[in-house]
Every structure is written in C-alpha cells, then in structure tokens.
Amino acid sequence: MPVNFQTCDLCDAHKSEDGGAFRVLPPVFHHYGGLRQFAGPVVTVKCFEDNSLVKQAVDSAGNGRVLVVDGGGSLRKALVGGNLAAAAARNGWAGVVVDGCVRDVAELRSAEVGIMALGLMPMPTEKRGEGQKDVAVMVAGVPVRPGDWLYADEDGVVVTQGPVHMAAS
Numbered sequence: 001m002p003v004n005f006q007t008c009d010l011c012d013a014h015k016s017e018d019g020g021a022f023r024v025l026p027p028v029f030h031h032y033g034g035l036r037q038f039a040g041p042v043v044t045v046k047c048f049e050d051n052s053l054v055k056q057a058v059d060s061a062g063n064g065r066v067l068v069v070d071g072g073g074s075l076r077k078a079l080v081g082g083n084l085a086a087a088a089a090r091n092g093w094a095g096v097v098v099d100g101c102v103r104d105v106a107e108l109r110s111a112e113v114g115i116m117a118l119g120l121m122p123m124p125t126e127k128r129g130e131g132q133k134d135v136a137v138m139v140a141g142v143p144v145r146p147g148d149w150l151y152a153d154e155d156g157v158v159v160t161q162g163p164v165h166m167a168a169s
C-alpha cells in the first residue's frame with residue numbers, strides 16, 4: 001500500500017484530541033529495517049521471550065499490515081532476527097514493531113520491511129509455542145488493538161483507531 005504521511009503532520013492535525021483515538025508511542029523505538037516509513041492496519045502478538053507466534057505471523061500473508069509485538073519490554077532475548085524479517089518482507093508485511101529486542105542487524109537492514117524495536121540483543125528466544133495473538137496489548141504503556149492503524153517514520157510512531165493519512169497531493 002502506498003504511504004503518504006508524516007507523523008509530524010498527523011500530530012499537528014490531531015494534537016488537541018484527548019479521547020484516546022489518536023495515540024503516540026514514547027520515543028523508545030529504533031528503526032532497524034530497510035524501510036523507515038511504513039503504515040497499515042495492526043495485527044498483534046503478545047508473548048514473552050518466546051517468538052513462536054511472531055514466526056507464525058510473519059510466515060503468513062501480511063497484506064500490508066503491521067505486526068505489533070508486545071514482548072513485555074524484555075531486553076534479554078531477541079523476538080525477531082534476519083530470518084523472520086526476510087519472511088515478513090517476502091510475505092507482504094508493512095512493518096513489525098517489537099516492544100522488546102531484535103538481532104541480526106545487517107540482515108534486518110537489508111529486509112524491505114519496517115522493523116522497530118527497543119534495542120539489539122544477540123540472544124534468541126526459546127520456541128515453546130506460548131503467547132497470544134489478536135489481543136489488545138500495551139506497548140510501552142500505550143494501548144494498541146487489532147485493527148488500529150499504525151504510522152511510523154523517522155520522527156516516531158502514531159497509532160489511531162482508523163486510517164487517518166491524507167491523500168496524496
């Protein structure tokens with residue numbers, strides 16, 4: 001899906017809203033993927049130091065959606081690495097936002113997909129098949145629900161209840 005937005009413009013247009021439909025993630029996420037601007041409807045996974053469901057999601061068709069992973073903010077294990085990033089790109093995901101860590105920095109950079117995370121960690125997870133998908137999650141203290149829209153660029157990450165980006169001018 002073509003994207004034409006700037007998170008700064010979205011924030012200018014919505015800065016007075018306080019009903020919770022327009023949210024901004026705190027500036028704790030860094031870009032690691034080959035795309036540094038991406039947007040799409042949200043799919044969620046909630047897991048802790050187990051990326052089984054993250055793998056399952058990126059192995060399925062993304063259709064331009066954004067996978068939001070509530071990894072509980074763990075800094076001890078990487079929930080996405082080069083293989084999962086390549087799968088996400090190949091299967092048409094717009095991006096993956098991880099409240100947790102990622103690894104294989106060079107491979108992430110060469111994947112044509114947005115990848116954002118708290119940091120890098122070379123230690124992988126155990127795949128025990130645990131976690132939940134399509135549930136409301138909290139990401140860095142901000143609620144994110146399946147079907148929300150997420151907009152990310154180099155300035156930050158905005159989450160909205162529906163699509164808000166402006167048409168190409």
Ligand SMILES: O=C([O-])CC(=O)C(=O)O
Pocket residue numbers: 051078079080081082083084085103104124125
């Ligand atoms: O499989 C994993 O646990 C994560 C990883 O290293 C990859 O995606 O390449």
